[in-house]
Amino acid sequence: MASMTLGSLVHHHHPSPSSIFTRSSSLIMTLKPIVINSKRTVSSSSYIVSSSVVTREDNRTKPSSSFDFASYMVNKAESVNKALDSAVPLKEPLKIHEAMRYSLLAGAKRIRPLLCIAACELVGGQASVAMPAACAVEMLHTMSLIHDDLPCIDDDDLRRGKPTNHRVFGENVAVLAGDALLPFAFEHLVTATSHEVSPVRIVRAVGELAKAVGVEGVAAGQVADISSEGLDPSDVGLEHLEFIHLHKTAALLEASAVLGGIVGGGSDVEIERLRQFARCIGLLFQVVDDILDVTVTSQELGKTAGKDLVADKLTYPKMMGLEKSREFAEKLSRDARDQLLGFDSDKVAPLLALADYIANRQN
Amino acid sequence: MASSVTLGSCPWVLHHHPSTQSKTPRSRSPSLITLKPITLTPKRTVSSASHTISSSLVTKEDSNLKSTSTTSSFDFMSYILRKADSVNRALDSAVPLREPLKIHEAMRYSLLAGGKRVRPVLCIAACELVGGEESLAMPAACAVEMIHTMSLIHDDLPCMDNDDLRRGKPTNHKVYGEDVAVLAGDALLSFAFEHLASATSSDVSPARVVRAVGELAKAIGTEGLVAGQVVDISSEGLDLNDVGLDHLEFIHLHKTAALLEASAVLGGIVGGGSDEEIERLRKFARCIGLLFQVVDDILDVTKSSQELGKTAGKDLIADKLTYPKLMGLEKSREFAEKLNREARDQLLGFDSDKVAPLLALANYIANRQN
Numbered sequence: 001m002a003s004m005t006l007g008s009l010v011h012h013h014h015p016s017p018s019s020i021f022t023r024s025s026s027l028i029m030t031l032k033p034i035v036i037n038s039k040r041t042v043s044s045s046s047y048i049v050s051s052s053v054v055t056r057e058d059n060r061t062k063p064s065s066s067f068d069f070a071s072y073m074v075n076k077a078e079s080v081n082k083a084l085d086s087a088v089p090l091k092e093p094l095k096i097h098e099a100m101r102y103s104l105l106a107g108a109k110r111i112r113p114l115l116c117i118a119a120c121e122l123v124g125g126q127a128s129v130a131m132p133a134a135c136a137v138e139m140l141h142t143m144s145l146i147h148d149d150l151p152c153i154d155d156d157d158l159r160r161g162k163p164t165n166h167r168v169f170g171e172n173v174a175v176l177a178g179d180a181l182l183p184f185a186f187e188h189l190v191t192a193t194s195h196e197v198s199p200v201r202i203v204r205a206v207g208e209l210a211k212a213v214g215v216e217g218v219a220a221g222q223v224a225d226i227s228s229e230g231l232d233p234s235d236v237g238l239e240h241l242e243f244i245h246l247h248k249t250a251a252l253l254e255a256s257a258v259l260g261g262i263v264g265g266g267s268d269v270e271i272e273r274l275r276q277f278a279r280c281i282g283l284l285f286q287v288v289d290d291i292l293d294v295t296v297t298s299q300e301l302g303k304t305a306g307k308d309l310v311a312d313k314l315t316y317p318k319m320m321g322l323e324k325s326r327e328f329a330e331k332l333s334r335d336a337r338d339q340l341l342g343f344d345s346d347k348v349a350p351l352l353a354l355a356d357y358i359a360n361r362q363n
Numbered sequence: 364m365a366s367s368v369t370l371g372s373c374p375w376v377l378h379h380h381p382s383t384q385s386k387t388p389r390s391r392s393p394s395l396i397t398l399k400p401i402t403l404t405p406k407r408t409v410s411s412a413s414h415t416i417s418s419s420l421v422t423k424e425d426s427n428l429k430s431t432s433t434t435s436s437f438d439f440m441s442y443i444l445r446k447a448d449s450v451n452r453a454l455d456s457a458v459p460l461r462e463p464l465k466i467h468e469a470m471r472y473s474l475l476a477g478g479k480r481v482r483p484v485l486c487i488a489a490c491e492l493v494g495g496e497e498s499l500a501m502p503a504a505c506a507v508e509m510i511h512t513m514s515l516i517h518d519d520l521p522c523m524d525n526d527d528l529r530r531g532k533p534t535n536h537k538v539y540g541e542d543v544a545v546l547a548g549d550a551l552l553s554f555a556f557e558h559l560a561s562a563t564s565s566d567v568s569p570a571r572v573v574r575a576v577g578e579l580a581k582a583i584g585t586e587g588l589v590a591g592q593v594v595d596i597s598s599e600g601l602d603l604n605d606v607g608l609d610h611l612e613f614i615h616l617h618k619t620a621a622l623l624e625a626s627a628v629l630g631g632i633v634g635g636g637s638d639e640e641i642e643r644l645r646k647f648a649r650c651i652g653l654l655f656q657v658v659d660d661i662l663d664v665t666k667s668s669q670e671l672g673k674t675a676g677k678d679l680i681a682d683k684l685t686y687p688k689l690m691g692l693e694k695s696r697e698f699a700e701k702l703n704r705e706a707r708d709q710l711l712g713f714d715s716d717k718v719a720p721l722l723a724l725a726n727y728i729a730n731r732q733n
Contacts, residue, residue: 096585096593147549152541171522172596175545179517179552180589186556187580190573199569203560206576210557215466219550223466226542 069353076117077110079127083135087188099169099177100184104142106160111285111354112137112253116260118350119274122343125264132192133205133259136185140209141252143181144218146174153226185209197263205262212255221248228314241314242283249289250282273339280336281355287329288361290315294322296362333359439723446487446497447480453501454508457558458551469539469547470554474512476530481655481728482507482623486630488720489644492713495634502562503575503629506555510583511622513551516544518592555579559629567633575632582625591618598684611684612653619659620652643709647721650706655728657699660685662733664692703729 084104090097113134120130149156149164150171156164166174189209190202211217225244257278261271294317316325336355340348454474460467483504490500519526519534520541526534536544556576563572581587595614598606627648631641664687686695706725710718 093585093590093593093597095597096589100585144549147545150542150545152545173593175517175520175522176589176593176596178549179514180584182549182552183556183580183584187577187584190577190580199573203569203572203576206560206573207557210553210560213549214553214557215463215470215550217553219466219546219553220463223463223543223546227463227465 067349067353069350069357072350072353073109073114073357076114076127079131080110080113080117080134080138081105083131084138087132087135087192088139088184095169095173096177096180099165099173100181102168103146103159103165103177104139104181106162108138108142108160110138111358112141112256115253115278115281115351115354116256118354119257119260119266119278120264121260122274122347122351123261123264123266123270125260125266129194129197129263130260132189133209133263134256135192136189136209137252137256137259139181139185139188140213140218140255143178143185144213144222144252146178146181148222150174153222182213193263197265201262201265205259208258208262209255212251217247217251217255221251224248225314238319241316241319244314249286250279253282253285254278273343277336277339277351277355280332280339281358284329284332284336284355285358287316287325287332288359290317291322291325291329292362329359437719437723439720439727442720442723443480443484443727446484449497449501450480450483450487450504450508451475453505457502457505457562458509458554465539465543466547466550469535469543470551472538473516473529473535473547474509474551476532478508478512478530480508481724482511482626485623485648485651485721485724486626488724489627489630489636489648490634491630492644492717492721493631493634493636493640494717495630495636499564499567499633500630502558502564503579503633504626505562506559506579507622507626507629509551509555509558510579510588513548513555514583514588514592514622516548516551520544523592523596552583563633567635571632571635575629578628578632579625582621587617587621587625589617591615591621601684606684608689611686611689614684615653615656616649619656620649623652623655624648643713647706647709647725650702650709651725651728654699654702654706654725657686657695657702658729658731660687661692661695661699662731666733699729 085101088097088100088104090101116134116137117127117130120133121127145159146165148154149159150166157167158164164174165177169177186206186209189205193202193205213219221244224240225248228240228244254275257274258271261274266274293315316328320328333355337352340351455471458467458470458474460471486504486507487497487500490503491497515529516535518524519529520536527537528534534544535547539547556579559576559579560572563575583589585593591614594610595618598610598614624645625648627644628641631644636644663685686698690698703725707722710721
């Protein structure tokens, strides 16, 4: 059984959380194969979920079971926080910088920056080369959260355990803070990235990043999500739900990994593997999110739980039930790890561990 | 005298007002001839020189025009219409209607609503000034228009300026809802960068593209557009005695001039201009950017909503700082004239054929009626 149960280690110190897999261990042994025909290229093969999953898991994670992911994550998050703090200092006009920093430095897990840095290191680059890109993806992630929380969109009062940006600074400043973080992400990416990285690669990175947050990325996902509220789950297929998640969540994770690969000097093949890896864990992230929303309280989550039910949003548990959602999560986790086959086992360790972390997290 | 480049009463592109070519702004304020010199010392680098406004103004203007004789024969109307046409076609194909439909509809609704395309035209003209082809600048031109559009979409939101009308039509959120309007703006903003980076010709070096991305980003963030917006918001209701012209100028240099500056600079960058040429373009744009806003403030006081195409008199209602409020209508007009001249000074030395569009643009901005 995977030894990677980190949900408790980063922020919330839960007593021995069980992973979503152990909770459903009895079912894993008796289930039929699940085939999900996703039009998007997450994975074209279907997996048979059986009792052998336990042994297979052990074999795969043997090298990474000695990798201290908790420390890795804490270290990287610290570096990222320092970089973000100096990238967006408090200066005139004060209010907007306050608002930007409030959300940006709100103590997040920094998964996207970490993914970016790990991807860069995977292809042989230095972490420092990826730092501006890592900060950029976190700025974009933050701005999408600020806007998502607005009254006219998700109308959230809590985020990362604190009042949402508009609750503190007002709606108008929140809109503008988001509007400022977006271009600043690009400014930072192009001006702070080391000269070792060729302009060609930087242009490529800009394009990838922009794509991830626009109508082929986050914004598209949000819009599709909004227009899905109230839809009868039997009227829409899994593809619809997957569209939302691949865009809303996976797109930026994908960009994080791809950017890391680009600035790290990776080949096209390596970058594409990173893209697929990220797409898998992106979808996985959301499946787990959906599961957690059903099973955990607001306090543990740090944000308003049970909203999905209240908002009548489409979720995996709603569409396929809780157990099948857990199985799908397991499948995605394995698909992700497949993308890393062939890479140096030392360098893949952080990414493998990240995939496990995402699969097993509790908030 | 009569400047032959009097376009204010002929709003081009889509509004087809009857032309009254002989009207010039100067005719509104014949008392200009007797005014004292005005010295304005703005802290921001719009212009470090002050100009004396006197009766000789009229003759000086004439001689300026005569020395750039090609200007008076330059058909700005056709130029603008042609360029705006190209820009509209480029925008239409850059942001096609496709899935998800709603957001693309919302983006297109505002993007293709018939704006004057001043920023894209400036970008293209700047590119041509330094010897580049229009096609090199088109992605950048589209990018600045996308950003301009998204800033309008967000500005109009209920939590911001709360406007119902824009460019003569209902505002984006009134048609598509606030949520889609916010997201459409976000999408346009990011797409501007995507388009600039991926659609710019490979004839433009990657290093220049990177430079352009940086300039564009800077112009719209906390050192540009957003900064202006934020300070503007926090200025509502302020006692006019408590704030100086510097404050107002800050707002305008950031809210309006920054993006115009980026438009010109981007054109200069992708067109292959030298650093010096690019800096001149920057200053030119800064002048006309401020000019644009001074004129906007003047128009808000003097025109009706119908003529303007947007809700007029809002500045008075919102108790916003404006030039007429701070210095009076007449002095505002004089300041506009000063800025126009400073803008033109930046173009001295360039090929007179290639400066013609920019000179005419400056005059257009100075003399526009909406």
